[in-house]
Amino acid sequence: MNPRQRWGKQAETKRGSRVIELSNVSYSYGDRRLFSEISLALPAGSFHFLTGPSGSGKTTLLKLLYLELRPQAGQIALFGQDAAGLSRDQVALARQRIGIVHQDCRFLDHLSVADNIALPLTVAGRNVAAERGNMNELMSWVGLGAQATSTPPQLSGGERQRAALARAVILSPDVVLADEPTGNVDWEMSTRLLSLLVELNRMGKTVLIATHDLHLIRQAKAQVSARVLRIREGKLQLAGSDL
Amino acid sequence: MSTIAHLAAQLSGGDAERMVPRTGITANLTMFAAGAMAFLCVFALALLFSTSRVAERWASELANTATVRISAPAGQEEAQVAAVLAVLEQTPGISSARAMSDDEQALLLAPWLGPDLPLADLPVPRLVEITEASGGFDAEGLRLRLRAEAPGAVLDDHTRWRAPLIEAADRLRSLGWLAILLIAASMAAMVTLAATAALAANGQVIEVLRLAGARDAFVVRAFTRRFTLRAFTGAMVGAVFAMAAVAVMPNPGAAASFFSGLGFRGGEWFAPLFVPFAAAIVAFLSTRLAATRRLRSIR
Ligand SMILES: Nc1ncnc2c1ncn2[C@@H]1O[C@H](COP(=O)(O)OP(=O)(O)OP(=O)(O)O)[C@@H](O)[C@H]1O
Numbered sequence: 389m390n391p392r393q394r395w396g397k398q399a400e401t402k403r404g405s406r407v408i409e410l411s412n413v414s415y416s417y418g419d420r421r422l423f424s425e426i427s428l429a430l431p432a433g434s435f436h437f438l439t440g441p442s443g444s445g446k447t448t449l450l451k452l453l454y455l456e457l458r459p460q461a462g463q464i465a466l467f468g469q470d471a472a473g474l475s476r477d478q479v480a481l482a483r484q485r486i487g488i489v490h491q492d493c494r495f496l497d498h499l500s501v502a503d504n505i506a507l508p509l510t511v512a513g514r515n516v517a518a519e520r521g522n523m524n525e526l527m528s529w530v531g532l533g534a535q536a537t538s539t540p541p542q543l544s545g546g547e548r549q550r551a552a553l554a555r556a557v558i559l560s561p562d563v564v565l566a567d568e569p570t571g572n573v574d575w576e577m578s579t580r581l582l583s584l585l586v587e588l589n590r591m592g593k594t595v596l597i598a599t600h601d602l603h604l605i606r607q608a609k610a611q612v613s614a615r616v617l618r619i620r621e622g623k624l625q626l627a628g629s630d631l
Numbered sequence: 632m633s634t635i636a637h638l639a640a641q642l643s644g645g646d647a648e649r650m651v652p653r654t655g656i657t658a659n660l661t662m663f664a665a666g667a668m669a670f671l672c673v674f675a676l677a678l679l680f681s682t683s684r685v686a687e688r689w690a691s692e693l694a695n696t697a698t699v700r701i702s703a704p705a706g707q708e709e710a711q712v713a714a715v716l717a718v719l720e721q722t723p724g725i726s727s728a729r730a731m732s733d734d735e736q737a738l739l740l741a742p743w744l745g746p747d748l749p750l751a752d753l754p755v756p757r758l759v760e761i762t763e764a765s766g767g768f769d770a771e772g773l774r775l776r777l778r779a780e781a782p783g784a785v786l787d788d789h790t791r792w793r794a795p796l797i798e799a800a801d802r803l804r805s806l807g808w809l810a811i812l813l814i815a816a817s818m819a820a821m822v823t824l825a826a827t828a829a830l831a832a833n834g835q836v837i838e839v840l841r842l843a844g845a846r847d848a849f850v851v852r853a854f855t856r857r858f859t860l861r862a863f864t865g866a867m868v869g870a871v872f873a874m875a876a877v878a879v880m881p882n883p884g885a886a887a888s889f890f891s892g893l894g895f896r897g898g899e900w901f902a903p904l905f906v907p908f909a910a911a912i913v914a915f916l917s918t919r920l921a922a923t924r925r926l927r928s929i930r
């Protein structure tokens with residue numbers, strides 16, 4: 389299947405403009421300072437990896453990017469707009485342009501897997517029934533064709549991550565932020581999920597993947613020009629060619 | 632009104648509602664409480680209508696009649712009655728005045744003193760019946776003039792005992808309104824409690840919805856639709872039971888003039904049908920308020 393045909397809406401953001409930008413952002417949990425004055429710009433159509441030791445703050449950084457957390461200092465801009473100035477509805481609309489794969493997936497356990505994957509469509513007020521064709525194709529692409537009517541707790545760890553990725557891309561977002569999307573899946577499936585993200589990137593979508601998986605990074609670098617960011621001692625660095 | 636439009640939007644399309652898991656116990660308790668409140672509310676309405684009816688009747692029966700009582704020494708009686716009638720004829724606000732005959736007076740006294748009353752032998756005062764014109768008359772002015780023209784005449788305009796009766800009916804009516812307000816407030820409090828509990832229990836669901844791009848209105852709808860429907864359904868059942876109870880209430884009939892019985896007459900029967908809608912509006916507004924408050928802490 390060719391994802392370009394299915395979720396082929398071209399990214400609305402002009403290639404090269406900054407879809408997400410952090411300027412001098414500091415963040416602490418209580419007394420514990422995690423980031424001090426970090427800056428980051430994700431140009432439209434770019435492909436980034438985010439690495440760093442466990443506990444270094446990868447998930448926290450993603451939460452700042454999709455505005456779940458507010459920084460104690462510094463600015464965050466989404467699609468060229470200062471996040472601090474966005475109304476709650478504007479935040480919602482910005483999130484409809486961002487596909488998120490949460491590290492812990494965050495499903496609604498009382499709904500079926502298919503309903504969970506369709507969630508971004510539902511909350512955006514789209515006609516889910518009209519998108520059934522896309523849904524089915526996406527679900528079989530991530531290998532969940534048989535699990536549509538299961539509930540998330542019935543899925544294996546890898547199946548959950550695949551469902552989470554499917555949910556993140558169903559609305560054809562401009563940006564995909566994925567937190568360890570391949571942590572529990574086998575080599576073959578992780579190759580497959582990566583190729584979906586690479587394909588989306590080729591369509592002009594901005595991709596950021598937080599991961600420990602060096603194989604995944606190498607594999608991606610063979611296909612797209614990906615930059616690797618590393619969190620070290622509260623700062624964000626561009627990793628060298630060692631990766 | 633935008634509330635009504637909102638309400639209509641709530642009742643169509645349960646997409647948002649499905650996003651929040653159902654909790655059997657709060658659902659049933661909300662429905663039960665709404666039913667009980669509606670039951671009480673219908674009784675309060677019946678009380679309101681009944682007291683209004685009674686007060687109106689008392690007012691209309693008492694308001695347009697008055698009497699003048701003339702107690703005079705035997706020889707002067709007829710002269711004073713004539714003088715009183717002359718004064719009354721010239722008083723504005725009186726449509727007619729008529730001296731009662733002996734037979735009529737005997738009839739009035741019969742319940743207390745028995746028939747075959749030798750009225751002529753007793754010092755019974757003579758009565759003049761006054762029918763007021765619609766505007767009423769100036770009782771104080773009339774009293775002064777009667778004192779001058781007929782010293783034995785006393786005006787009894789019933790206000791002395793009419794006023795407290797009507798005041799009691801008014802007080803009862805205010806209590807009925809107060810009861811309805813209290814019922815609405817308890818209903819709001821109860822729905823707020825249930826909705827707050829549901830919102831707290833579903834904090835994670837709300838977060839997931841927001842992160843998936845849901846607007847606040849969508850999240851609010853997920854809760855309001857449910858509580859609005861529950862309150863409506865419960866209140867409908869409660870109101871129907873209460874209406875049935877009012878319908879089979881024994882009616883003391885026309886004979887019991889003091890209190891005409893609790894109930895609805897004719898078109899009044901439509902009033903309790905509004906109770907479920909009022910309950911739905913109260914539930915909708917309370918839930919929306921609780922959800923909006925909850926959303927403030929979730930970005
Ligand atoms: N809600 C919170 N309250 C307090 N501390 C927190 C909270 N969330 C995370 N932390 C702490 O902040 C640090 C960074 O956490 P985060 O989840 O961002 O790390 P991570 O880089 O994603 O780790 P991993 O690779 O294991 O997923 C950790 O030490 C964690 O204990």
Ligand SMILES: [Mg+2]
Nearest residue numbers: 446447491567
């Ligand atoms: Mg993490």
